[in-house]
Structures are given as structure tokens and as C-alpha cells.
Amino acid sequence: MKKQQLPLLFLSFILVLSACKKGNEEIDTEYPTIDVTGSAFPQQCAVIKRGEKFIFKAKLNDNVELGSVSIDVHHNFDHHNHSTEVNECNLGAVKQPVKPFLLIKDFPIPSGQKTYEMAQEVTVPADVDAGDYHFLIRLTDKTGWQTLKGLSIKIN
Numbered sequence: 001m002k003k004q005q006l007p008l009l010f011l012s013f014i015l016v017l018s019a020c021k022k023g024n025e026e027i028d029t030e031y032p033t034i035d036v037t038g039s040a041f042p043q044q045c046a047v048i049k050r051g052e053k054f055i056f057k058a059k060l061n062d063n064v065e066l067g068s069v070s071i072d073v074h075h076n077f078d079h080h081n082h083s084t085e086v087n088e089c090n091l092g093a094v095k096q097p098v099k100p101f102l103l104i105k106d107f108p109i110p111s112g113q114k115t116y117e118m119a120q121e122v123t124v125p126a127d128v129d130a131g132d133y134h135f136l137i138r139l140t141d142k143t144g145w146q147t148l149k150g151l152s153i154k155i156n
Helices: 003-026
Strands: 034-035 053-061 065-077 103-107 115-121 131-141 146-155
Touching: 034 131, 034 146, 053 065, 065 115, 103 115
Parallel strands: none
Antiparallel strands: 034 053, 053 115, 065 103, 065 131, 131 146
């Protein structure tokens, strides 16, 4: 009886050893980065005009592979805060929105990229409320780590 169990025990030992090899794979523990310096736009406290287009530019980086990026533009008429920037912008008076600009949009990143220069056209309708807005950039890498960049902007 014991001789019949020996091959099964040996096979189990081999399976355990082969499973342990996967533990040696490098695990991604780093957040992706969003660079909004230099020629990036918008930057903290940028002013954007109603009825015009602008190019959203940012440098995106990850140590393994980028996944996806999205933007969320919404009003800040109540002065809530989720800015990630150190410097503050001058805010207008608190007010109630009538027709605020709202844009939530995903942009594709080609697969296999560690670095990507984002350049997407964004149109601001002419009839939206002027005032303080947030421009949020969410970058997720292939592993699922996510970085948020929260910029305060004005739409005039």
C-alpha cells in the first residue's frame, strides 16, 4: 500500500515546488505618475475660456505598464477641495450652479506603454457657468494602482 502512495507523494511534491516559482515574480508596488509640468495643460490655476477648445497634455509614467487614464471636470462653486497641488488659487464667490460644465471621459492608452504623452482635445461649451472648476486626472496602471491629480482651474 505504501509503495502505491510514493509516486503520488512525489507528484505532489513536484507540484508544490513548481507553484513556488511563481512567488519569485516581481510584484508591482509602485503608483503610476502624472506629470503636469513644462508644456502640460492645464496646470494648477489655469484659465480656460468658454466656447473654446484646448489640448489636455500630460506625461504619464509607470514602472511596468500603463493601463488607462480619465478626466473629470466639474464645478467647484461650493469651494470643496480635492486638489493635490501645494499652491492655492484665488477662488470666486460661493454660488449655485445654473449650467455647470461637467465632463467625465476615458482616454485610451496603447498597450505595452511605460511612458505616454497625453494630448487630447477638450471643448468647453460657450453656455456653461463661468467660475471655479476642478480638473481631475485619474491614471491607473495594468496592476490596478491608481494616481489622482486634482487641479483647480477657472473657466471664464
